Amino acid sequence: MKIIHLSDLHLVAPGHQVAGRDPAQSLARALTLVRRDHADAAFCLLTGDLADAGEEAAYAELTRQLADLPMPCYVMPGNHDERAHLRKAFPDLPLSTEGFIQQALPTPAGLFLLLDTLNAGRPGGWYDDARALWLRQQLTGAGEQAIFLAMHHPPFAVGIPSMDRYALRDTAHFDAALKGYEARVRHIFIGHLHRPIGGSWRGMSFSGVSSPNHQVALDMNSCPESGDVPGSLGHPAFGVILIDETRVVVHHHFLDHDDAQFVL
Numbered sequence: 001m002k003i004i005h006l007s008d009l010h011l012v013a014p015g016h017q018v019a020g021r022d023p024a025q026s027l028a029r030a031l032t033l034v035r036r037d038h039a040d041a042a043f044c045l046l047t048g049d050l051a052d053a054g055e056e057a058a059y060a061e062l063t064r065q066l067a068d069l070p071m072p073c074y075v076m077p078g079n080h081d082e083r084a085h086l087r088k089a090f091p092d093l094p095l096s097t098e099g100f101i102q103q104a105l106p107t108p109a110g111l112f113l114l115l116d117t118l119n120a121g122r123p124g125g126w127y128d129d130a131r132a133l134w135l136r137q138q139l140t141g142a143g144e145q146a147i148f149l150a151m152h153h154p155p156f157a158v159g160i161p162s163m164d165r166y167a168l169r170d171t172a173h174f175d176a177a178l179k180g181y182e183a184r185v186r187h188i189f190i191g192h193l194h195r196p197i198g199g200s201w202r203g204m205s206f207s208g209v210s211s212p213n214h215q216v217a218l219d220m221n222s223c224p225e226s227g228d229v230p231g232s233l234g235h236p237a238f239g240v241i242l243i244d245e246t247r248v249v250v251h252h253h254f255l256d257h258d259d260a261q262f263v264l
């Protein structure tokens, strides 16, 4: 099974820019490559920060651009998103009684649990009792299915101080929900970091992808107290993930993919 992992689109109202680029154009460039090279993907996962400031116009642009993709797309909120506006644009999105946008997606490769880590008005993520209860229920009800998690905020630090301060905060509820199921989790897809990144956490493999528009710089000496996040414009991309019974392979499809190719 092939899936597409897109994250941190940071769409704005038409005609506006983020970091000197038009995020709508950046997304269009990515989706052109998805349609051209990956039309066989089973679905697209969008791990949050779909809008830069939660504007309705940004989500309207997103639904417009996703409309002619040949595969379904599944979205989850990030800290820059506004749940009400997101759900207005995607009226079929499940909404829990507590107001969270989270869903369990059965696939041939296993059960994908798409989490809501948004703490409205704050850059860092949050996972409270209600969300943890839902996650635990999904895990206990999953039977023998392999589990894949997708979430905007990473539940661990990655060594970039300016971003680590905005990771999932107070992971006690998240950890408790996951306890005992770590060996069943085949992979965790994260957003938020705007970087091609991967590794493992507590034995679970994870990956994150660049934004199609702008990145977080690899600055391991940044001062977290300043609140500033060093940015960069290099290597916009999306992820192409191949999954079978023995492998989860993560490719980063850079948007400059077609530049200066040559025969080795």
Ligand SMILES: [Fe+2]
Binding pocket: 008, 010, 049, 078, 080, 192, 193, 194
């Ligand atoms: Fe972001």
